[in-house]
Amino acid sequence: MNIKKISWLTITYLVLVAFALVYLMPFIRSLVASFMTWEQASKYPPEWIPNPFTLDNYRKLFRLELFPRWILNTSLYAGIIVTGNVIFSSMAGYAFARLRFPGRDALFSALLSLLMIPMFVTLVPNYIIIYKLGLIDNILGLSLLGLTNVSSIFLMRQYFLSISNEIFEAARLDGCGPIKSFFYIALPLAKPALGAIAVYQFLGSWNAFIGPLIFLRSPENFTLPVGLTFAFHRSMWTEYTPIIAGSLVASAPTIILFIVLNKYLIRGIVVTGGKG
Amino acid sequence: MHFSFSSIYEKTKTKELIAGLALVSVAVLLNMVFGYFAMAFAFYLSFFKWDYIGSMKFVGLSNYKIVFEDIIRGIHGAPYLLSPFYTGLKNILIYTAIVVPIQTFLAIVLAAFANQKIKGQQFFKVSYFLPATTSSVIVALIFVWLFMRNGFINYILTHLIPGFQPIDWLNNRNYLLLAIAMVAIWGTSGHFMVSFLAAMQAIPKEIYEAAMLDGAGPIKRFFYITIPMLKPMITYVVVMGLIGALQMFDLAWVMAGANGGPGGAGYTVALDIYNEAFTRIRPGVAAAKSWVLFAIIFTTTYIFQRKYGRAVR
Numbered sequence: 001m002n003i004k005k006i007s008w009l010t011i012t013y014l015v016l017v018a019f020a021l022v023y024l025m026p027f028i029r030s031l032v033a034s035f036m037t038w039e040q041a042s043k044y045p046p047e048w049i050p051n052p053f054t055l056d057n058y059r060k061l062f063r064l065e066l067f068p069r070w071i072l073n074t075s076l077y078a079g080i081i082v083t084g085n086v087i088f089s090s091m092a093g094y095a096f097a098r099l100r101f102p103g104r105d106a107l108f109s110a111l112l113s114l115l116m117i118p119m120f121v122t123l124v125p126n127y128i129i130i131y132k133l134g135l136i137d138n139i140l141g142l143s144l145l146g147l148t149n150v151s152s153i154f155l156m157r158q159y160f161l162s163i164s165n166e167i168f169e170a171a172r173l174d175g176c177g178p179i180k181s182f183f184y185i186a187l188p189l190a191k192p193a194l195g196a197i198a199v200y201q202f203l204g205s206w207n208a209f210i211g212p213l214i215f216l217r218s219p220e221n222f223t224l225p226v227g228l229t230f231a232f233h234r235s236m237w238t239e240y241t242p243i244i245a246g247s248l249v250a251s252a253p254t255i256i257l258f259i260v261l262n263k264y265l266i267r268g269i270v271v272t273g274g275k276g
Numbered sequence: 277m278h279f280s281f282s283s284i285y286e287k288t289k290t291k292e293l294i295a296g297l298a299l300v301s302v303a304v305l306l307n308m309v310f311g312y313f314a315m316a317f318a319f320y321l322s323f324f325k326w327d328y329i330g331s332m333k334f335v336g337l338s339n340y341k342i343v344f345e346d347i348i349r350g351i352h353g354a355p356y357l358l359s360p361f362y363t364g365l366k367n368i369l370i371y372t373a374i375v376v377p378i379q380t381f382l383a384i385v386l387a388a389f390a391n392q393k394i395k396g397q398q399f400f401k402v403s404y405f406l407p408a409t410t411s412s413v414i415v416a417l418i419f420v421w422l423f424m425r426n427g428f429i430n431y432i433l434t435h436l437i438p439g440f441q442p443i444d445w446l447n448n449r450n451y452l453l454l455a456i457a458m459v460a461i462w463g464t465s466g467h468f469m470v471s472f473l474a475a476m477q478a479i480p481k482e483i484y485e486a487a488m489l490d491g492a493g494p495i496k497r498f499f500y501i502t503i504p505m506l507k508p509m510i511t512y513v514v515v516m517g518l519i520g521a522l523q524m525f526d527l528a529w530v531m532a533g534a535n536g537g538p539g540g541a542g543y544t545v546a547l548d549i550y551n552e553a554f555t556r557i558r559p560g561v562a563a564a565k566s567w568v569l570f571a572i573i574f575t576t577t578y579i580f581q582r583k584y585g586r587a588v589r
Contacts, residue, residue, distance in 0.1 A: 008494060009394070012389050012392060012394060013394070015385075015386075015389050016386070016389055016390060016394075016396075016400050019386055019400075019403075019404065020399070020400055020403040020404070022462070023403050023404050023406060023407055023462065023466055024403050024406065025428075026407075026415075026418050026419065026422060026462075027406065029422065029428055030418050030421075033421075041421075042424070042426060043426075044426040044427075044431065045431055046428055046431055088302045088303045088306075089303065091299040091300070091302070091303070092299060092300045092302075092303035092304070094299060095295070095296045095297075095299035095300045096300065099292050099295060099296035099299070100289075100292055100293075100296070101292060101293040101296035101297055102293070104296065107300065107304055110312070111303070111304070111307055111311075114307060114311040114312070116574070117311065117315055117570070118519070118523055118566070118569060118570050118573055119523070120523060120546055120549050120566045120569055120570075121314075121315055121318050121566045121567065121569075121570050122310060122311065122314035122315055122318060123549070123553070123566065124318060124321065124549075124553045124559050124562050124563055124566065125313070125314035125315075125317035125318050125321065125563075126310055126314050127553070128317070128328070128559070129309065129310070129313075129314065131328070144306070144310075145310050147302075147306055148302065148303040148306050148307060150307065150311075153303055172288075177288075177291055177295070178291060178292050178295035178296070179295050179298075179299075182295075182299070203409060206411070207410070207411030207412070207413075207414075208411075209411065209412070209413045209525075209526045209529075210525055210526070210550075213529075214550075214554065224411075225411045225413040225414060226413075228413070228414065228417060229413055229417065229529065229530055232417060232420075232530070233533070240420075240421050243417055243421070244417075244418065244421060247414045247417050247418050250411065250414050251409075251410040251411065251414050254409045254410060254411075255406065255409060255410065257409075258402075258405070258406065258409040259402065262398075262401070262402050262405070265409075
């Protein structure tokens with residue numbers, strides 16, 4: 001190894017480690033501070049070792065009646081969105097990829113062009129629709145908007161197109177109808193794609209903000225992101241450390257999920273395009 | 277014999293038609309209602325004066341007139357409360373001009389560094405991507421604390437930059453938007469870095485080997501091979517970045533507040549649409565504003581794609 005190569009490698013590591021610190025530091029700093037009193041967490045210069053080590057921030061959070069409700073609401077919302085997307089996107093993706101019926105391609109391109117529409121255009125009308133349905137301030141009403149998603153349908157269609165035709169032909173010759181081959185052939189083969197959709201939709205719904213902010217009204221119906229900003233803007237705590245602890249609790253599921261599944265997730269997000 | 281075969285054929289064809297329509301029905305129905313119908317309704321709504329309860333009153337183009345008078349007042353230097361749309365527009369254009377180039381550049385450079393035979397590539401990938409898995413609201417809440425006057429960011433900057441004086445980022449109208457932009461760059465550049473890394477790993481190795489035989493160093497290889505080969509991905513990332521930045525809402529909502537913070541320095545068009553619809557209760561004006569925002573996003577991304585992205589849809 002020559003000097004040029006070694007110095008290049010050194011630069012590479014310096015840059016990569018420096019940026020890893022930049023991206024990780026807010027998480028590390030919050031994690032440490034969540035075990036501090038606000039007095040210590042707001043000290044300048046910053047301190048790193050909690051002294052005294054306290055669980056008070058987390059205790060305050062869970063003593064607040066609403067916080068466990070927010071976790072429950074967020075889980076319910078994420079559960080509905082994930083289930084809806086897995087079911088309806090696999091159905092639609094299969095039909096668009098594998099079945100022939102008049103108007104199929106026109107319908108599919110009509111769905112695709114919806115991707116270009118900014119959500120703010122449809123926001124007010126959707127609010128009115130949900131309002132007319134009497135579903136404002138209701139997790140179910142909010143969920144209705146996200147039950148299917150064009151990018152999930154697109155991903156499922158691409159996946160079903162990539163499966164070789166022969167297996168479906170063989171099933172057809174054996175007298176297997178289109179619905180039967182969806183359940184017995186397409187779905188079992190689609191597990192990786194369904195997993196990607198499930199994880200991706202979980203991240204999206206768990207982190208969603210604008211929808212819950214607009215469609216939910218009473219604090220006991222809020223999801224975590226909305227609830228925490230509510231607590232922050234209302235200054236429910238004079239100290240900031242419970243908000244930090246709450247932020248960590250709110251992001252823990254997505255962070256853990258990501259660390260466990262990062263390989264699949266990154267692949268899925270590269271395909272679907274991810275958040276704006 | 278012949279007859280029965282064609283009847284079976286007809287039967288399977290009808291079966292396929294029914295199955296196909298049944299399987300797509302829910303997805304198509306929901307998207308038609310919450311997508312197309314909502315879009316058309318927004319357009320219809322933009323010609324009406326309404327308060328959600330009473331009857332709708334046709335007002336022609338006067339909602340659009342409100343938007344354009346707002347812009348003109350803003351150009352003539354009206355304070356932000358008199359020209360909220362203009363203020364939001366000005367802010368997101370500045371914000372987009374800061375965020376999109378920096379996040380794209382950072383993402384490419386980091387991907388290029390990570391795309392080598394090095395130990396711990398997985399660790400770097402995960403670290404860079406982590407902010408993208410966290411809700412932008414949660415991220416903003418954490419950064420509000422980090423950006424405090426006695427906060428961590430001022431501490432770091434005073435140590436990195438000689439002579440740096442601590443700034444009250446979120447309460448100073450000159451720095452609020454910059455602080456929001458910094459959080460946005462932190463939150464999304466790692467996500468795009470992973471996209472670039474995937475695209476780089478798809479570039480055939482032979483091209484690099486040939487260039488190395490010709491004596492091209494890593495920097496030359498980066499500019500003459502990597503960048504041109506990444507063009508479709510760069511276009512994609514810039515377009516996604518533009519669409520995201522021009523609709524920025526969450527970060528401003530937390531870091532600046534619904535009113536945009538001191539002097540409206542953190543006000544955005546998205547916040548303005550929200551306020552118009554739900555604070556000022558003027559859904560017609562909100563719809564008009566959202567169509568103007570759509571026009572801006574559409575033209576910006578269209579011009580960019582026309583100029584740089586022939587190969588990409």
